[in-house]
Amino acid sequence: MSPEFVITMAEQSVYTVLAISLPLLLVALGVGLLVSIFQATTQIQEQTLAFIPKIVSVFVALIFFGPWMLSKMIRFTFDIFNNLHKFIG
Known part of the structure; x- marks a missing residue:
C-alpha cells in the first residue's frame, strides 16, 4: 500500500464525511441564525x-x-469493499 493510496483514501473519507454532514449543518446554522435574529429583535433572551x-x-x-x-x-x-484487495500488501 503506497503513501499516495493512503492519502487518497483519507481524502475521500474526509470529503464523504463533509458532504454527508453539510446539509444538516447548514440547516441548523440557518435556523439558529433566524432564531437569534428573532430573539434580538424581540429581546427575548x-x-x-x-x-x-x-x-x-x-x-x-x-x-x-x-x-x-x-x-x-x-x-x-x-468502493472500500471493492478495493479491499489493494489494502493488503
Whole structure:
C-alpha cells in the first residue's frame, strides 16, 4: 500500500464525511441564525428557545436528505469493499 493510496483514501473519507454532514449543518446554522435574529429583535433572551426549532428542522432535513446521505455512505462503503484487495500488501 503506497503513501499516495493512503492519502487518497483519507481524502475521500474526509470529503464523504463533509458532504454527508453539510446539509444538516447548514440547516441548523440557518435556523439558529433566524432564531437569534428573532430573539434580538424581540429581546427575548430565553436560552432554550433556540433548541426546539433547530431539533425539528434538523429532523425534517434528515428525513429530506436521508436517502441521499445513505446512498452516498453505501457507495463509499461499496468502493472500500471493492478495493479491499489493494489494502493488503
